[in-house]
Amino acid sequence: MLQADRSLTRYPVKPTPFRQSKGVRIYQGAQRRTMVGSMAAICRMLELDQPGVKLNA
Secondary structure (H helix, E strand, O other): OHHHHHHHHHOOOOOOOEEEEOOEEEEOHHHHHOHHHHHHHHHHHHHHHOOOOOOOO
8 A cells, every 4th residue: 555655645735837828738847747748738739730620719
């Protein structure tokens, strides 16, 4: 059960630092290298590729 205890204390209290440009959150620091950060970057690239498609219209 050491893994479960470590995962609970892993998350910091302060929010993840990010800057927002054009309604897109660009995470800074370690958050960028996580799976969620990578998925956000991929989604951003796909949205920039297709200017005709608007997800949040």
